[in-house]
Amino acid sequence: MAGETTWNAEDLATLERAIASGVLTVSYSGPPARTVTYQSIDSMLKARAFIRAELGAGQRPAVRYASLRKGF
Secondary structure (H helix, E strand, O other), rough: OOOOOOOOHHHHHHHHHHHOOOOOOOOOOOOOOOEEEEHHHHHHHHHHHHHHHHHHHOOOOOOOOOOOOOOO
């Protein structure tokens, strides 16, 4: 996962579909187009976390709600 490889939202979706189906070999359309055979679902989950971090998809925007009360 290191080096010149770039990840996109389609790569993330492809990996998530493979995780859901239990398939260990994933073909990414790229660029660059590539096929990866993962050793386990755990390694796929780690790759998914990495891609999410690269894309910023794992972050939720901070939301705060006001809470008001009358009296003490």
